[in-house]
Amino acid sequence: MSQNQTVIPQEFNLPAGVRPVTGLDGIPCLELATQMTTLYWQTYGEQSRFFQALIEGRLIGAKCPQCQMVLVPPMTWNCPDCGFTDMEEVVLPHHGLLAATAPITIFPPAGQHGNAPYARGYVDVAVDVAKASFLPARLITTTGLPRPGIFVKGVKLKLVFKDEREGRITDIFWVPWDEIPEGLRDIEPLLASQLQFEDPKPPVIKRPFEEVFTAVRDLAVKAVRSPRAVENLKAVGTRRIGVWVGGGEFTLSIQNGCLEVKRVSDPGVDFVIQADDPNVFLKWANGGSLSDPAAEGSLWLPNTEAFGILPALDRVPRSVRRDEGEGKLSPES
Amino acid sequence: MNRVGIVGAGITECRSRWVEATYWKLFQMAVRAALEDAKMTAAELDAVVYGIYNDMFEHMAIPESALTGWISMGLKPGVRVTNGGATGFYAMRAAYMEVASGLSDIVLCVGGEKATDCFDPQSGTPTPAVVGVIAQSWDPFYEYPLGATASDSYMGKCMAYNDAYPGDIGDGLVRAQMIEMLCRQGNRNPFGQRRKETVTAEQVLASRWIIAPFLRLLEACMYTEGAGALIFANEQKTLEICQRTGRQPIWVKGVGAANEPYAVGRGSDNLMELPRIKSDHLAAYRAYEMAGVQPSDIQIVEVHDAFVAQLMITMGELGFVLMGKTRALIDDGVMADIQKLGDEGRPEPGQVLINPSGGLIFGGHFVGGSNMFSTWSAIREMRRRQVPLSLVHGTGAINAAYGGAMILELGEEVRA
Numbered sequence: 001m002s003q004n005q006t007v008i009p010q011e012f013n014l015p016a017g018v019r020p021v022t023g024l025d026g027i028p029c030l031e032l033a034t035q036m037t038t039l040y041w042q043t044y045g046e047q048s049r050f051f052q053a054l055i056e057g058r059l060i061g062a063k064c065p066q067c068q069m070v071l072v073p074p075m076t077w078n079c080p081d082c083g084f085t086d087m088e089e090v091v092l093p094h095h096g097l098l099a100a101t102a103p104i105t106i107f108p109p110a111g112q113h114g115n116a117p118y119a120r121g122y123v124d125v126a127v128d129v130a131k132a133s134f135l136p137a138r139l140i141t142t143t144g145l146p147r148p149g150i151f152v153k154g155v156k157l158k159l160v161f162k163d164e165r166e167g168r169i170t171d172i173f174w175v176p177w178d179e180i181p182e183g184l185r186d187i188e189p190l191l192a193s194q195l196q197f198e199d200p201k202p203p204v205i206k207r208p209f210e211e212v213f214t215a216v217r218d219l220a221v222k223a224v225r226s227p228r229a230v231e232n233l234k235a236v237g238t239r240r241i242g243v244w245v246g247g248g249e250f251t252l253s254i255q256n257g258c259l260e261v262k263r264v265s266d267p268g269v270d271f272v273i274q275a276d277d278p279n280v281f282l283k284w285a286n287g288g289s290l291s292d293p294a295a296e297g298s299l300w301l302p303n304t305e306a307f308g309i310l311p312a313l314d315r316v317p318r319s320v321r322r323d324e325g326e327g328k329l330s331p332e333s
Numbered sequence: 334m335n336r337v338g339i340v341g342a343g344i345t346e347c348r349s350r351w352v353e354a355t356y357w358k359l360f361q362m363a364v365r366a367a368l369e370d371a372k373m374t375a376a377e378l379d380a381v382v383y384g385i386y387n388d389m390f391e392h393m394a395i396p397e398s399a400l401t402g403w404i405s406m407g408l409k410p411g412v413r414v415t416n417g418g419a420t421g422f423y424a425m426r427a428a429y430m431e432v433a434s435g436l437s438d439i440v441l442c443v444g445g446e447k448a449t450d451c452f453d454p455q456s457g458t459p460t461p462a463v464v465g466v467i468a469q470s471w472d473p474f475y476e477y478p479l480g481a482t483a484s485d486s487y488m489g490k491c492m493a494y495n496d497a498y499p500g501d502i503g504d505g506l507v508r509a510q511m512i513e514m515l516c517r518q519g520n521r522n523p524f525g526q527r528r529k530e531t532v533t534a535e536q537v538l539a540s541r542w543i544i545a546p547f548l549r550l551l552e553a554c555m556y557t558e559g560a561g562a563l564i565f566a567n568e569q570k571t572l573e574i575c576q577r578t579g580r581q582p583i584w585v586k587g588v589g590a591a592n593e594p595y596a597v598g599r600g601s602d603n604l605m606e607l608p609r610i611k612s613d614h615l616a617a618y619r620a621y622e623m624a625g626v627q628p629s630d631i632q633i634v635e636v637h638d639a640f641v642a643q644l645m646i647t648m649g650e651l652g653f654v655l656m657g658k659t660r661a662l663i664d665d666g667v668m669a670d671i672q673k674l675g676d677e678g679r680p681e682p683g684q685v686l687i688n689p690s691g692g693l694i695f696g697g698h699f700v701g702g703s704n705m706f707s708t709w710s711a712i713r714e715m716r717r718r719q720v721p722l723s724l725v726h727g728t729g730a731i732n733a734a735y736g737g738a739m740i741l742e743l744g745e746e747v748r749a
C-alpha cells in the first residue's frame with residue numbers, strides 16, 4: 001500500500017453548500033454541492049494471478065488447450081470459444097508488436113491530472129498463435145514526450161517493469177525496441193532504472209535541406225501542369241513568401257496560378273514563414289498540409305494573412321496528386 | 334411479428350447545461366412534447382422504456398424510479414435500458430419489441446441525460462469530471478488506470494482504420510468540410526445546441542488538437558443536457574392516431590443490433606477487431622435484411638457522429654461509401670448539401686442527407702436519448718421532403734463496441 005497517498009486526491013473536493021445559479025433563461029435557481037462517490041477494496045479475483053506475476057517480474061497469459069487461444073491479460077481463465085474449458089497458464093515473452101497506431105491523450109480526464117500527454121495502445125504479445133488478445137499498454141519513449149510517429153502499427157516493443165511494483169497495470173510499460181540498448185534487450189525483467197529517461201536527446205533532423213528544397217521544387221513544376229492546382233493557386237493571388245527552415249531558405253512566388261520556387265531568399269517578399277524542421281515542407285510537398293504544423297506550432301506564421309493562404313496551399317499537393325492519378329497533368333514543357 | 338409505427342416524437346431544447354431543470358423535468362418536457370405531437374394523453378400509453386446511460390450523471394441509482402409518476406406512467410410497467418452511447422437505440426429496440434410482440438399496444442420510449450452538473454474542483458470546470466465519469470466505462474484493472482477516455486478509444490479505432498486504409502480519414506480538410514456542412518444543418522434545427530454558431534472549414538483546421546491527427550476540438554460531439562421521447566404503436570393504433578393527426582404514418586421497417594466484445598485481439602469472435610467498426614456494419618446489414626432494402630434505397634440518415642472521422646468510417650460500415658474511400662462523401666458529393674436542398678428538397682440520386690439535425694456535433698448529444706433525437710429529426714425530414722426511407726444509427730461503449738440501426742419508412746396517408 002502506498003504511504004501518504006489516498007485514492008481520491010486530497011484537493012479533489014468541494015466546500016459543502018448551496019449557491020445561486022442562473023442559466024440561459026435568466027431564472028434564478030440554486031445548486032447544491034454534492035457527490036456520488038464509492039470507495040472500494042476491489043478484489044482482483046481470478047485476475048490476481050496476472051498481477052502477482054507482474055510483482056514477480058513475469059508476464060503470464062491464459063492458453064486454451066483445445067483452440068490454443070492465448071489471452072493476455074487473462075481476463076478469463078475459461079475459454080469462451082470452447083465451452084468454458086479451463087485454460088492453462090503460459091509464460092509470455094517480454095516483447096511484442098504494437099497492434100495499431102496508438103492515440104496520444106493531451107487532455108486527460110479527472111484522475112489522470114499531470115500524466116498527459118500519454119499514449120495508450122494494444123500490444124500483440126502472443127504473436128505465434130492464431131487467436132490472441134492484446135495487452136492494453138502504457139507506451140513510453142526514452143526520447144522525450146510521446147508524439148505521433150513513434151507508436152505506430154507494427155513497431156516492436158520491449159516490456160519494462162517499474163523497480164517498485166505493487167500489482168497494478170501501471171507497474172509495467174512498453175518502450176520501442178530500437179530505443180533499448182542492445183545489451184539490455186534480452187534481460188527479463190528489464191527494470192525502468194536500467195534505462196535512461198532523463199535528459200532525452202532531441203531527434204536528429206533526418207532530411208537535409210537539399211532534399212526538402214528538391215521536393216518543393218518538384219511540386220511546383222508539377223503544380224503548373226495541374227489544372228486543379230492552378231485553380232488553387234489563383235485563389236492566392238500574387239504573393240511572394242519567404243520560407244526559412246533549419247538548413248536554408250527559399251522563396252515561393254505565386255502569380256496567375258503559377259508557383260515558382262527560388263533558392264535565394266528574396267528581400268522583397270510579402271512575409272516570411274518559418275520552421276525549424278524542414279520536414280514540415282517535405283511533408284507538405286508529399287501531400288500533407290501546412291495548416292496542421294501551423295496549428296501544432298511547428299510552423300511559425302507572422303500574421304493572419306499568412307494563415308489565410310494556407311488552405312489554398314494545402315490543396316496544391318493534393319490537387320497535383322489527384323490530377324496525376326487521373327492523367328490530367330498537362331504535358332511537360 | 335406485428336407491424337410497428339412511431340406515432341409521436343418530441344424533444345427538449347439541447348443545452349450545454351440546464352440550470353432551470355433537473356432530469357425529472359427534462360424527461361417530462363420530452364414526454365409532453367411527444368404526446369402533443371401524437372395528439373394523445375398519457376392515459377393511452379401501456380408501458381414505458383427509459384433510456385438512461387449512467388447513474389453518476391443523474392446522481393441517483395435507479396434514476397427512472399423518480400420519473401414514473403412525474404411522466405404520468407404510475408402503476409404501468411416500465412423498464413430502463415442502459416447501453417453506453419447506444420442506450421437510446423437499445424431503448425427504442427426494447428420499445429419496438431414490446432409492441433411487435435403484442436405484449437403492449439402503445440409504448441412510450443423516453444431517454445435523456447443530465448451530464449454537466451458534474452464538476453471537477455481541480456480545473457474548476459465540469460469537463461474533466463464528465464470525461465472522468467465516462468472513463469468509468471472501462472474496467473478498473475487494465476484500461477481505466479491507463480487513462481482510457483471516450484476520445485482516445487474512438488481515436489484508437491480511427492488510427493487502426495487508418496493503418497488498414499491509409500489516405501482516407503486523414504485529410505483534415507475533408508473532415509473540416511463535413512463539419513461546415515453539418516454546422517449549416519444544425520443551424521436549421523430549432524432545438525439544436527449550436528444552432529446559432531457558424532463554423533467554417535478554416536476554423537475547424539485552426540482549432541486545437543484533441544488527439545492528432547484525426548480529432549480537433551471542432552470535430553467532436555458535445556455534452557448535452559436534454560431529453561427525447563418517441564411513441565411506438567401497433568398497426569391499428571398507428572393508423573388511428575395518424576387519422577387523428579392527419580399525418581402520414583412512420584413504420585419501423587428494420588431493426589438490427591450487434592455488440593462487439595470488450596477485449597481487443599485477433600482471430601476470435603469473442604475478441605474485438607480493431608480496424609473495423611463491425612458492430613455498425615452488422616447492425617445495419619441486419620436491419621437492411623429485415624427491411625428488404627439496400628443502402629442505395631436510403632437517402633436520409635441520422636448517424637451517431639461522436640467524431641467526424643468516426644462518422645466517415647461508420648458511413649463506410651453502413652455501406653453508403655466504400656471502406657477506405659469514405660472521403661467520397663465530400664470528393665464525390667455523396668453528402669448532400671443542405672444549401673441546395675433547402676427545407677423541402679429531396680437529395681439527388683446517389684446522394685444522402687447525413688444528419689440534417691446537425692448530428693451529435695451540432696444538434697446535441699444527451700446520451701440516453703441521443704438516438705431519439707436522431708429519430709425525431711429523421712421523421713421530420715422524411716415528412717417534409719417526402720423521402721420514403723431513412724436510417725437511424727447508434728453507437729457506444731468502449732471502442733465503439735455497441736452498434737444499432739433502425740430503418741424507418743414513410744407510409745401512405747391514412748383516409749378516414
Ligand SMILES: [Zn+2]
Nearest residue numbers: 064067079082
Ligand atoms: Zn478454446
